[in-house]
Amino acid sequence: MKADVLVIGAGAVGTAITRELTKYRLNVICVDKREDVGGDCSKSNSAIIHTGYDAKPGTLESELVVSANPQYDKLTKDLDIPFKRIGAILPAITDEQFAQLPEIKEKALKNRVYDVEYLSKEKILEIEPNINPDVKGGLFIPRESIIDAFIYVVAMAENAVANGAKFMLNTEVTGIRKEGDRVVGAETTNGYIEADYIVNAAGLFCDDIANMVGKYDYTVVPRKGQFYILDKNTGCKVNHIVLPIPTKVTKGKLMTPTIHGNMLVGPTAEDLEDKFDKSTNTEGLNSIRDDVQKLIPGVMLQDTITQFSGLRANRNPEGLNIDVYDDVKHYVNLSGVRSTGLTNSVSIGSYVANLLKDIGLKMEFKDNFIEKRKGIVCMRELSREEQHKKIIENPLYGNIVCRCESVTEGEIVDAIHSPIPATSVDAIKRRLRAGMGRCQGGFCGPKVIEILARELKVDPKDIRKNNSKSYMVCGKVK
Amino acid sequence: MYKMNCDVCIVGGGPAGLSAAVAAKKSGAENVLIVERDEALGGILQQCIHPGFGLKLFKEELTGPEYYGRFVDEAKELGVNTLLNSMVLEVGANTVTCINSELGVCEISAKSIVLSMGCRERTRANIMIPGTRPAGVYTAGTAQRLINRQNEMVGKKVVILGSGDIGMIMARRMTLEGAKVEAVVEIMDFLAGLTRNRVQCLDDFGIPLLLSHTIVNIKGNDRVESVVIAEVDENKKPIMSTAREIECDTVLLSVGLIPENELTSNAKIEISPITKGPKVNQYMQTSIESVFACGNVVHVNDLVDNVSTESKKAGESAAAYAAGTLHTSGAVTVETGENVRYVCPQTVVPADEKVDLYFRVMKPQKNVVITVSDGDNVLLSRKAIKVNPGEMEKVTVSVKDISSLKVSVKEA
Numbered sequence A: 001m002k003a004d005v006l007v008i009g010a011g012a013v014g015t016a017i018t019r020e021l022t023k024y025r026l027n028v029i030c031v032d033k034r035e036d037v038g039g040d041c042s043k044s045n046s047a048i049i050h051t052g053y054d055a056k057p058g059t060l061e062s063e064l065v066v067s068a069n070p071q072y073d074k075l076t077k078d079l080d081i082p083f084k085r086i087g088a089i090l091p092a093i094t095d096e097q098f099a100q101l102p103e104i105k106e107k108a109l110k111n112r113v114y115d116v117e118y119l120s121k122e123k124i125l126e127i128e129p130n131i132n133p134d135v136k137g138g139l140f141i142p143r144e145s146i147i148d149a150f151i152y153v154v155a156m157a158e159n160a161v162a163n164g165a166k167f168m169l170n171t172e173v174t175g176i177r178k179e180g181d182r183v184v185g186a187e188t189t190n191g192y193i194e195a196d197y198i199v200n201a202a203g204l205f206c207d208d209i210a211n212m213v214g215k216y217d218y219t220v221v222p223r224k225g226q227f228y229i230l231d232k233n234t235g236c237k238v239n240h241i242v243l244p245i246p247t248k249v250t251k252g253k254l255m256t257p258t259i260h261g262n263m264l265v266g267p268t269a270e271d272l273e274d275k276f277d278k279s280t281n282t283e284g285l286n287s288i289r290d291d292v293q294k295l296i297p298g299v300m301l302q303d304t305i306t307q308f309s310g311l312r313a314n315r316n317p318e319g320l321n322i323d324v325y326d327d328v329k330h331y332v333n334l335s336g337v338r339s340t341g342l343t344n345s346v347s348i349g350s351y352v353a354n355l356l357k358d359i360g361l362k363m364e365f366k367d368n369f370i371e372k373r374k375g376i377v378c379m380r381e382l383s384r385e386e387q388h389k390k391i392i393e394n395p396l397y398g399n400i401v402c403r404c405e406s407v408t409e410g411e412i413v414d415a416i417h418s419p420i421p422a423t424s425v426d427a428i429k430r431r432l433r434a435g436m437g438r439c440q441g442g443f444c445g446p447k448v449i450e451i452l453a454r455e456l457k458v459d460p461k462d463i464r465k466n467n468s469k470s471y472m473v474c475g476k477v478k
Numbered sequence B: 001m002y003k004m005n006c007d008v009c010i011v012g013g014g015p016a017g018l019s020a021a022v023a024a025k026k027s028g029a030e031n032v033l034i035v036e037r038d039e040a041l042g043g044i045l046q047q048c049i050h051p052g053f054g055l056k057l058f059k060e061e062l063t064g065p066e067y068y069g070r071f072v073d074e075a076k077e078l079g080v081n082t083l084l085n086s087m088v089l090e091v092g093a094n095t096v097t098c099i100n101s102e103l104g105v106c107e108i109s110a111k112s113i114v115l116s117m118g119c120r121e122r123t124r125a126n127i128m129i130p131g132t133r134p135a136g137v138y139t140a141g142t143a144q145r146l147i148n149r150q151n152e153m154v155g156k157k158v159v160i161l162g163s164g165d166i167g168m169i170m171a172r173r174m175t176l177e178g179a180k181v182e183a184v185v186e187i188m189d190f191l192a193g194l195t196r197n198r199v200q201c202l203d204d205f206g207i208p209l210l211l212s213h214t215i216v217n218i219k220g221n222d223r224v225e226s227v228v229i230a231e232v233d234e235n236k237k238p239i240m241s242t243a244r245e246i247e248c249d250t251v252l253l254s255v256g257l258i259p260e261n262e263l264t265s266n267a268k269i270e271i272s273p274i275t276k277g278p279k280v281n282q283y284m285q286t287s288i289e290s291v292f293a294c295g296n297v298v299h300v301n302d303l304v305d306n307v308s309t310e311s312k313k314a315g316e317s318a319a320a321y322a323a324g325t326l327h328t329s330g331a332v333t334v335e336t337g338e339n340v341r342y343v344c345p346q347t348v349v350p351a352d353e354k355v356d357l358y359f360r361v362m363k364p365q366k367n368v369v370i371t372v373s374d375g376d377n378v379l380l381s382r383k384a385i386k387v388n389p390g391e392m393e394k395v396t397v398s399v400k401d402i403s404s405l406k407v408s409v410k411e412a
Helices: A012-021 A060-078 A095-112 A119-128 A151-162 A203-210 A282-295 A341-358 A384-393 A410-417 A426-430 A444-456 B015-026 B043-045 B063-080 B140-148 B167-177 B194-203 B261-266 B304-323
Strands: A002-010 A030-031 A088-092 A117-120 A137-139 A145-147 A165-168 A172-179 A181-188 A191-202 A220-228 A252-259 A264-265 A305-316 A321-324 A331-335 A401-403 B002-011 B032-033 B050-053 B081-083 B086-091 B095-100 B106-113 B119-121 B137-139 B157-161 B180-185 B213-219 B228-233 B244-247 B249-253 B257-260 B291-293 B332-336 B341-344 B353-361 B367-372 B377-387 B391-397 B405-412
Touching: A002 A012, A002 A181, A012 A030, A012 A151, A012 A341, A030 A151, A030 A191, A030 B291, A060 A145, A060 A341, A088 A095, A088 A119, A095 A137, A117 A203, A119 B050, A137 A252, A137 B140, A151 A165, A151 A341, A151 A426, A165 A305, A172 A203, A191 A203, A191 A341, A203 A220, A203 A305, A203 A331, A220 A282, A252 A282, A264 A282, A264 B081, A305 B180, A321 A341, A384 B095, A401 A410, A401 A444, A410 A426, A410 A444, A444 B140, B002 B015, B002 B304, B015 B032, B015 B043, B015 B063, B015 B106, B015 B304, B032 B106, B043 B063, B043 B140, B050 B063, B050 B194, B063 B304, B086 B106, B086 B261, B095 B367, B119 B140, B137 B140, B140 B249, B157 B167, B157 B213, B167 B180, B167 B194, B167 B377, B249 B341, B291 B304, B304 B353, B332 B341, B341 B405, B367 B391, B377 B391, B377 B405
Parallel strands: A002 A030, A002 A191, A030 A165, A191 A331, B002 B032, B002 B106, B032 B081, B106 B291, B137 B249, B157 B180, B157 B249, B332 B405
Antiparallel strands: A088 A137, A117 A137, A172 A181, A181 A191, A220 A264, A220 A305, A252 A264, A321 A331, B086 B095, B095 B106, B119 B257, B213 B228, B228 B244, B341 B353, B353 B391, B367 B377, B367 B405
16 A cells, blocks of 8 residues: 555544645545544534634644634535534623633734624623623624534545545554655554655544654643533523633633534543543533533533543643654654644644645645535435425435434435445444434434444444444344 | 325324224224334334233233234224324424325324324433443343344343333343343332332342442443442432442443423423423323323323323324314313322313323332322322332322312321
8 A cells, every 4th residue: 555645543633634635646545543534532522613812822723723713614615514603702700700801802812813802791691691690791702613523524534535535444553664764654454554754643642653753752641521412402502602711720611502503511621641531420520510500500411411521632741733853754743733623623734735845745736626525415404395305216315213313214324335434333423413312322223233234234243333342232132 | 295184193103102093093083094103013012022011901911012913903903094114203283294215205184183102211311420431331222122123132241220110121131131130220219110020020030139329430442341330328429438340241221211202392282391291181182282192202101001091091082172072171280299299181171070190109108098189178088008109100080070189198
């Protein structure tokens, strides 16, 4: 196997880099050890497209996030990704917080986020009636937005495939081969891949990859964030991203609608050593309750339909870094891509492409780059007439498998045979929301296993929730 | 869009819908149509292959398929129409919109409608068990479907949370299939399900029942590797000094059922905050007078026999409504007295008839008197040796000329 560029990691960042490189006459391979694109951090976060108003001014992170945000209008339209500019409100509940507002606005200006506005108490309670009535006033950040983070990565990957990139999943990099002072390829669990250039976008595991090329200048410090997802029917909702005024210690816990109309509440921020620890715990979940009640006193966490943890790939020493080295040529190392990573990814794509050119990669523009991608039809969003037409065309669209989110067998079959095939129960769930509703897969889970096994022509015991050891059933009954 | 007409349209062809359909037809409704999302009638009973059904209604011990089979046969004989593989998307006062893979979107006009969608299981997230999210955590009903309908075994070493009936039945089923059930763990200090199930499903197989215990952590990144259980104090808070880890590959949850009322609430039908089902009168009529409801969509029953009896009433009333002969006005609200969590029906229309009142108590109690009264006038008073939240109670009273109604349970 041979590539001009090998990208390690198919999270938001790796996928965005891969897609960006397909704009050039290059043979690009993206590998990931997981069974699906979407990585670790990219799929369990708040799914907010940030403006960068609160970044540290003058940093690479600030530059990337500020330039990324405006790109999402066109990008999400081109690639058929659910996206909404709902805006964020920062309510100041105490006098002390109120006094902090000018400083926050000033920082936003330094980050060249010029559209932050003051809001009066009355205005806040008018547009967001569930906010604590003690609110003194606040800020409005209009371009803070919400996205379907799963579809974002899938769409970027599918578009990259349409433009000639190759994704190799279930493929873990076990070593990187060097010749002299440059890299020449990677050993993987799926064989050796010869590569002229290698980009390390391995997120949580980027330090392990860096070690393989002899770089030990940082370590990943996973920072856990726990969240609640609330039922779409919960009695207390918000219309905007409601953010707390940050303290010196933490950015704090927020409440926001998700792109699909649930409420998302969280996250915690806990530094860990174990990169695999994505457990939730009572202390963390209780701290979310205590903190968010200060902002939204009526929040109904009893309406939760799930709780989850995600890990941010923070590093020590801190900071977003994109490095090239004199003693390890033909290699780009990304590290410290954290909370802003989902937003940044699109800017990182072009930044890394440019960096590769700087370090000698020959890059010729393609004139036939396909800009658009169309997602799987979403039956629940069609009108009754359109639904009727689709079912007459293909009866599988008339068979609802997931009751809570109204997902049909036709959509599931489409996802299994899509450019980045969904081959696991979670991959189906992330693309279509089957199993993401209030019954959490109680009804559709067994049917999804059956459909996956049928379409992939395997036994149900070979169907996985996600990774290779996560079997769903263990063989036939007696 | 495909259009259809009928007198009584029944949403859901499980035991409730079947019984309502048979009754509606027998009461003279000409065109009775069951709309069912599954490929066959019978609902959840299709996966309930164990015996224990029908003792009350048929005085026989039947399996789930035998039980609903009797209703399916009767429905066929009577000429009840069915639309299978059809998921209802929307219910109005006189319309049911569904989606069917052959017909496309169907709009059914009906003189009256019976809602019998059943219930769903509470999930891990509803009760917020912390830990990782590996494969191998199933609700008991999901596991039951995989094992009994799809012939797929879900795991080999199991811990079951919740002593509901499905949990206990699955403990026995898993054991019969060669799995080791390490324990059934129950947070309350009493059994959630029927006593007979404890005896037949747990005691007979030597499966330990741990009352006043709960799961405080689920471990494992890919598949379940273990759970941590702990005893709880009187406020149901885990006592962490009692925590111990049990190795297992599967966790089954039997932690309660919730009536499935998305269609009902979207139709703006009034829902009881306690039962989570539509409020009904003795005719099983909801707040929209052309819409009736029965079975677990109204309140979660422990015996299917009760469901059938209650649904018969719904079917008869829906037929009468379709024929224009059901008149209901001046309903009184049934009040819940001491140790009564809820009473179904929630309202009663005074009439020259006897009405069955189904109710559940809040806490177990021994040697009690069950009283139904209209103000100072005691309509019924009966002794009971014990009452349990897990076992539904029934009283039958005459409701002629009543001006109020209250059910209470007091120490004798």
